[in-house]
Structure formats: structure tokens, C-alpha cells
Amino acid sequence: MADQQLIRLLEAIREVSMDFQPNSPVKRQQKSLARIHGVVSVFPSKALHLHTTRSWDFLGVTKNVKRNPSVESDVIIGVIDTGICPESPSFSDEGFGPPPKNWKGECAGGDNFTCNRKLIGARFYAQDDSSARDEYGHGVHTASIAAGNRVPRASFFGIAEGIATGGVPSARISVYKVCDARGGCQWDDFLAGFDDAIADGVDIIMCSLGTELYGLHWVEDPVAIGTFHAMENGILTVHSAGNSGPGIATTASTVPWLISVAASNTDRSIIDKIVLGNGKTLTGSGVNSFILNETKLPLSWDWGYQPPPKSCKGGSARKGPIRKLTNLHHQYVIVRRECNPGCLDKKKVKGKIVVCDGNFHNYNPFDEALRAGAAGAIAVGKRNTSSIEPLPASTIRYNGGYTEMQLYFYSTKNPEGTILKSEATIDSEAPSLTPFSSRGPNMVAPDILKPDITAPGIDILAAFCPEITPSGYDFDKRKTNYIIMSGTSMSGSHVTGAAAYVKTFHPDWSPSAIKSALMTTAWPMKETQGAFDVYGVRDHEFAYGAGNLNPVKATDPGLVYEATKDDYLAMMCSMNLTFFGKCPKHIKLGSPKDLNYPTMTVQVKSGKAFEIKFPRTVTNVGISNSTYEATILISNTTDPNYEVLKASVEPRILSFKSLDEKKSFVVTVAGKLKLLGSIVSASLVWSDGTHHVRSPIAVYTDLGPK
Structure with missing residues (x-):
């Protein structure tokens, strides 16, 4: 189909209100458009x-x-x-x-x-x-x-x-x-x-x-x-x-x-340090360009209306789950506060650094701190991704300084602190x-x-x-x-x-x-x-x-797995999908796992023995005269009480005499996964001593709740 024709069709669709109710004029127009030669699909623009x-x-x-x-x-x-x-x-x-x-x-x-x-x-x-x-x-x-x-x-x-x-x-x-x-x-x-x-x-x-x-x-x-x-x-x-x-x-x-x-x-990680009034420094995340000149400001944590105003969306101003902490023979009752929209009392947080404690799935707690006139904000949550805010701000995790801040906050009458300008630091555990x-x-x-x-x-x-x-x-x-x-x-x-x-x-x-x-x-x-x-x-x-x-x-992989348009069409035909083109007669695939893909994946039923074969073909793009030997490695995280996996490849040796030469092989995996949500990993590595061509293998059962 010509590109301009496709664009005209798309523009025509966009001009129509896409209210897809049964028997509506739009629904009938959709059906009419779908009959035009060359149209793959007609659907609402979202x-x-x-x-x-x-x-x-x-x-x-x-x-x-x-x-x-x-x-x-x-x-x-x-x-x-x-x-x-x-x-x-x-x-x-x-x-x-x-x-x-x-x-x-x-x-x-x-x-x-x-x-x-x-x-x-x-x-x-x-x-x-x-x-x-x-x-x-x-x-x-x-x-x-x-x-x-x-x-x-x-x-x-x-x-x-x-x-x-x-x-x-x-x-x-x-x-x-x-x-x-x-x-x-x-x-x-x-x-x-x-x-x-x-x-x-x-x-x-x-x-x-x-x-x-x-x-x-x-x-x-x-x-x-x-x-x-x-x-x-x-x-x-x-x-x-x-x-x-x-x-x-x-x-x-x-x-x-x-x-x-x-x-x-x-x-390299970007960190944003918080210095408490007792001299302790907590490491948070955030991209903070503001400089408070190490000025210590009051920390506000126990804020909020009782009961919350109508403007408060959520329960952050109400007392949430109570958590007890024991440290140095002190027991503190910690009440969570989440900085939900409309919940902060401006009189209590203006000019202070406010602490927001929650999961923040559907909102940004720093927005509420800003609305209430806070001089800065510290968010406590599960995620640790840096963000840029219009005020001094930092985020700490529950397992990264949270307890220390709680203990300080409840052990002093006038808690205070400051947020420093962000800096770069080395993360020796990368990549994760x-x-x-x-x-x-x-x-x-x-x-x-x-x-x-x-x-x-x-x-x-x-x-x-x-x-x-x-x-x-x-x-x-x-x-x-x-x-x-x-x-x-x-x-x-x-x-x-x-x-x-x-x-x-x-x-x-x-x-x-x-x-x-x-x-x-x-x-x-x-x-x-x-x-x-x-x-x-x-x-x-x-x-x-x-x-x-x-x-x-x-730039020098040694071997490559190639797939053409016909290979993808054949894969879709194995899924009973023909909207991208006719099924090629010269290629037959039993299922999507048979696509010549660089990885090998299959979903199996829990509690039932399986034996799965992955046919693959590689093309030599490394050294013309070369011999590759296969090794299969099974992940050491497999629990033998619940997960059994064996894998093999045939043939185990591939010998090439020229560049662009192709060789085929079959990987077989067999075993039993007893539990829902099981994932067993392995990898196939082809090596000629110079190149190491690695393909992950993943076998899994239904992963349970989404």
C-alpha cells in the first residue's frame, strides 16, 4: 500500500469521533474502511x-x-x-x-x-x-x-x-x-x-x-x-x-x-545527601541543584489536619498503620504520612523541610510539599530514582536511612536538617x-x-x-x-x-x-x-x-541468528495471525518458539513433564574457517525439589569453511516445574575460542497474579 494512501486513511479515521458503540455510524465506517484493499487494520487513534x-x-x-x-x-x-x-x-x-x-x-x-x-x-x-x-x-x-x-x-x-x-x-x-x-x-x-x-x-x-x-x-x-x-x-x-x-x-x-x-x-550514581541536626548524614537520591548553604531548617513529619479536609485526596492526614521500632532501649510509635494532594497544613510546614512517607504510586509527594510552602522535602519510599524538582528534595528508601531518621526525629524536641546539592558517586555493583x-x-x-x-x-x-x-x-x-x-x-x-x-x-x-x-x-x-x-x-x-x-x-559476534519477513509471517501463521501478509509456502513453523531468534523461551504447564525442541540456524560472520563447540549452562538458582531441567544440543560441533555459511542445530530442554511462577534459566554458548555466542534459555510456568 502506498505511504500517502495510508496517511490519508489515518487522517480520515482521526477526523471521526471514535465512539465505538454497536451499530453506530462510526462502527459502520470502520467496517467500510477495513474493506479497502491494502488496509491492514482500522482502530481508534489513542x-x-x-x-x-x-x-x-x-x-x-x-x-x-x-x-x-x-x-x-x-x-x-x-x-x-x-x-x-x-x-x-x-x-x-x-x-x-x-x-x-x-x-x-x-x-x-x-x-x-x-x-x-x-x-x-x-x-x-x-x-x-x-x-x-x-x-x-x-x-x-x-x-x-x-x-x-x-x-x-x-x-x-x-x-x-x-x-x-x-x-x-x-x-x-x-x-x-x-x-x-x-x-x-x-x-x-x-x-x-x-x-x-x-x-x-x-x-x-x-x-x-x-x-x-x-x-x-x-x-x-x-x-x-x-x-x-x-x-x-x-x-x-x-x-x-x-x-x-x-x-x-x-x-x-x-x-x-x-x-x-x-x-x-x-x-556512576547521582546522590543527594541529607544532614540531620545530630550530625548524621543520610544518602538519598535526587538531582538537586539548589544550595541551602548547609543551613539547618526545621524538619516536619507529624503534620496534617485531624480530621483531614475535603481537599485531602487519600489518607495521609489520618493515622496510618502503626509501626513499633526498638533501638537503644527506646520504643517509638511511628505513624506514616504520605503527602497526598491537599493534605498538608501550610501553617505547620511553611519554611520547613517536610518528610513524606509512602509508596507514591499515583502522585508526586513533592508537588504537595511545594503547594504547602515547604522549603524542601524528603520522600521515603520503595523506589530510588533521581528526579528534578523545583525545590531542594531528596528520596531515601526504607532500607537506606529511614530508621535513623525516625529515631532522630522522635528523640529530639526540635528536629532539624538540611539537603545538600547533589553529587556523583561510584556504584561498584553496576550494572543492576x-x-x-x-x-x-x-x-x-x-x-x-x-x-x-x-x-x-x-x-x-x-x-x-x-x-x-x-x-x-x-x-x-x-x-x-x-x-x-x-x-x-x-x-x-x-x-x-x-x-x-x-x-x-x-x-x-x-x-x-x-x-x-x-x-x-x-x-x-x-x-x-x-x-x-x-x-x-x-x-x-x-x-x-x-x-x-x-x-x-x-561488531564481531562470530555468528548471527537471522530472520526475514517470511520468517516472521510464518511465525504469525503458527499463531493464526495473517493480517501482515500471506503465509509463506516455503517456511513452516510449529509455534513461535521455532522462530530463528537469538533467545529461546517456552511456557510450560506446572507439574507436568515436558520435552521441548528449539530449531535454530546461525550464519558465520566471523572467521571463514572456524569450528564452534556448544556448551549449555544451567542456572545455579534452580531448586531441585521443585525445578528439574536438562538441556542438550545436537550437533555439538559446527564447522564452517566460508563466511556467510549457515549451519543448523536443535536445542532440547526437558524436565518438570512443579510450581506456578517458576522460571528456570540456562544459556547456550557457541565458542570457537575467540568468539562466544551466547543465547539465553528461559523455561517458565504461568507466573501467577499480574
Whole structure:
């Protein structure tokens, strides 16, 4: 179907109120549109959600890493996001030549927008928009992580100062603004952006937004549709897994023809220290640029109306669960307070540092502290992700200084403290997964592992637009060219840069070959590195996929698992899905697990013995004359009382005589998992002594409550 025809159809759909009631005129129009030749699916346009510089050094992509500058300059990354700020130093075109010869796009950036030889293309789509300029601050950040220039002395008001750089600083960027100033992104704009990026001739597409509809059928999923179209045209799409963790089955990035990215940290963390009146220092998290000059202010914890006013949304002003603590022979009754909206007494907290104690699932406690006139705020909760607030603020965890603060607070008549400016510190345990990163298993295709890989997504310093407030509050007048953000959007940007880096060494590689190279060379994650779901159960590969990104190794993977459009169609035919195309006659797959994927996953029934076979084919891209031997490693976390797994591969030796030669093998796993929610991990490693081609294996039962 022609791109412009598809766009016209999407625009026609958008003009109609999508009130899908039975027998409504809209319902009849939907059926009429569906009969048009070439229409894959007709569905209501809904909202997508954004999945928001030490990191590249941490990944091994240092200043002196091997590069192909001339080839890198010909790589074009399409950024489908909230736009960009063309004046940012990260997108200066100093030293750049003309755009690559395969570039077919244009600079249609609208008002007050100019492209250059680095930022070679721009488009925007929202009806009430007039420019591709970023008004939200997300697209400029992600674009610079992937392909921003090297900019010295970058920082957020002195925090994390250093050289800001993208993974492929010589690459070109084309921007497709599909989201508005509030971060709202419509499906039809998203698909139009994909079509334009493909027609413009981009090489890699970065997409850091998606639905929050877990298990959304692929025929109704704009990400599935847009990325399939890209794959058909030889373009790899990198997609963020989402920020809805740590619950199981929370990723909406489910299709196998894109690479789904989870978020982990680097060995640099941003911390925000709290100094109590007794001299003790607590370490919290937060990106705080404010300086209180170590002035100690009163701490307010026992505040709130009794009974709460009507404006109080929630129970934070009421006495919550009572918790008793015994320390140094003192027993204190601790009453939780949560800073719910409208619940703080301005008279009691104005000019003080207020302490907010709760889980904060659906609101930001710092908003309420700000409304009540607090001079600063300390949040106590389960999550430990840094955020930028318009007042001095820090977050501590229940197991990270909470008890010390409680004991101090209730042992003195006039508790006081201060919040220091944030600083960078070393995290020797990195990489570890972040709780907010969305998890598998895959709700649409349970035998396809998702996410695929993890990459840095915590406390990432990258470009920002100085005209945008860093905290989201209009009265916050701070202006900065660089900001610190966290999210799977940031991790997806690192994988985008890595994919482009691999492509500079292998311009002719297919999207699946690049994806395979990134996955099979990833660093294995340790079982202790944050892979727990909301119930405290290890979620293994469903948290981090094949492991942590290793870009330099990915340029020389040795072997790759390749899949074509026909392979994906055959896989969908095994699921009785034919909306993307006809079933290929020359390829038959019994189930999705038979897809030639770099990982091997299967869901089995608890309490029943199983024997599963995974057929796979690898292509030699390493050394022409080479011999690979297989090793299978079973995770040492397996409980033999409840989980039994044996695995083998046939043949165990693969001998190649030339490059691009293909060899097939079959992995067999057998055993019994007695309990619901069981996950057993293993890995297959092919090695010729130089290359180590690793494929995770995950066998699991129904994981229970979602």
C-alpha cells in the first residue's frame, strides 16, 4: 500500500469521533474502511506514552574506540519522539559534510526551526503544532544520547560535569515530532512519522514511546505495524520496553522484529545527601541543584489536619498503620504520612523541610510539599530514582536511612536538617536493573522473550532545551543545555547508538543480524543484579533479556541468528495471525518458539513433564574457517525439589569453511516445574575460542497474579 494512501486513511479515521458503540455510524465506517484493499487494520487513534555521560565509557565506547568515521557520517538515525532543539551544541554541524547520497528527506521543521548538516531532516505532525521544536525535553535528550556531538564541560548546574557524547557522534539525525508539548502522542501521528522516516531513507529508527496496553493485539498495535513496515524496508527499530515495572508482564514491546530495551544503571550514581541536626548524614537520591548553604531548617513529619479536609485526596492526614521500632532501649510509635494532594497544613510546614512517607504510586509527594510552602522535602519510599524538582528534595528508601531518621526525629524536641546539592558517586555493583523497567513475559507471544536486552537508563546526562523548565513547573526559571533523566527511553537511546555503531562496520547487515549481534554479545547479568518482580520473585531474563549491552563486542559476534519477513509471517501463521501478509509456502513453523531468534523461551504447564525442541540456524560472520563447540549452562538458582531441567544440543560441533555459511542445530530442554511462577534459566554458548555466542534459555510456568 502506498505511504500517502495510508496517511490519508489515518487522517480520515482521526477526523471521526471514535465512539465505538454497536451499530453506530462510526462502527459502520470502520467496517467500510477495513474493506479497502491494502488496509491492514482500522482502530481508534489513542495516546502513546514517553518512556523517559559516563554511560558510553561504562559500555566500552570510549574516546579512543575504533571507528569508521566516513561510514559513520553516512548513517542516518530517525528519531520518532517529541522533537529536538536544533541550536543545542550536541547537534552542531561543525566539521560535517553534505548529507549522505541516500538521503531523500527534507527539513520541514516549521516555525523558528533550521536544520543543518548534522540535523538533516525534521517533520512535525500534531494538528495544533507549528514546529518540530521540542517543547517537552524528551526527544532532544534521547537524540543526543544516540548520536550527539562530543561536548566538553557539560553538566546540570555543575552536577555530573564532563564530556557529553552520543554513541555515534558523526552520524546524522532526522527528527519526526509525533508528540505535543505535554508529551501526548497520537497513534496516527506516530504511524505517519514511521512512513516518512522510511521514505526519507533513515538507517535506524529510535522509538522511545509506546502504549501502556499490555497484551495489545498486534493488529491494533501501532508500534507493531510501524516497525514491521520498517523491517520490510531493511530498517531496525529500537524500542524502549517501558517504565511500568517491577510487575511481571508489564512490557508492551512484544513483537520480535524490533529490539526491546530494559533499563539498568552505570557505575556512576547521582546522590543527594541529607544532614540531620545530630550530625548524621543520610544518602538519598535526587538531582538537586539548589544550595541551602548547609543551613539547618526545621524538619516536619507529624503534620496534617485531624480530621483531614475535603481537599485531602487519600489518607495521609489520618493515622496510618502503626509501626513499633526498638533501638537503644527506646520504643517509638511511628505513624506514616504520605503527602497526598491537599493534605498538608501550610501553617505547620511553611519554611520547613517536610518528610513524606509512602509508596507514591499515583502522585508526586513533592508537588504537595511545594503547594504547602515547604522549603524542601524528603520522600521515603520503595523506589530510588533521581528526579528534578523545583525545590531542594531528596528520596531515601526504607532500607537506606529511614530508621535513623525516625529515631532522630522522635528523640529530639526540635528536629532539624538540611539537603545538600547533589553529587556523583561510584556504584561498584553496576550494572543492576532498575525497578521501574518493564518486565516480561510476553503477553502476546509467550514463547518470544521480551525484553531483548538492557542498557544504561539511570541518571543519564544529555542535551536539553534551555527554554523548557527542567522540573516541569513554569515558575522554575532555571535554564540549562543539559539535564539528567532516567527511563527506558534513555536505555533505548544507548542501544540505538550501539546499533548504528555496529552498522558502521557492517553496512550490509540485516536488521535481524544487527539485533542478534547486540544480544549474543551482551554481558550476562548476575542473579543478584536487581532482577526481582513486585512480589520479590526472581524474574531472570524477563527483566533483562540477553544481558547488558556490549557495543564493541557486537561488531564481531562470530555468528548471527537471522530472520526475514517470511520468517516472521510464518511465525504469525503458527499463531493464526495473517493480517501482515500471506503465509509463506516455503517456511513452516510449529509455534513461535521455532522462530530463528537469538533467545529461546517456552511456557510450560506446572507439574507436568515436558520435552521441548528449539530449531535454530546461525550464519558465520566471523572467521571463514572456524569450528564452534556448544556448551549449555544451567542456572545455579534452580531448586531441585521443585525445578528439574536438562538441556542438550545436537550437533555439538559446527564447522564452517566460508563466511556467510549457515549451519543448523536443535536445542532440547526437558524436565518438570512443579510450581506456578517458576522460571528456570540456562544459556547456550557457541565458542570457537575467540568468539562466544551466547543465547539465553528461559523455561517458565504461568507466573501467577499480574
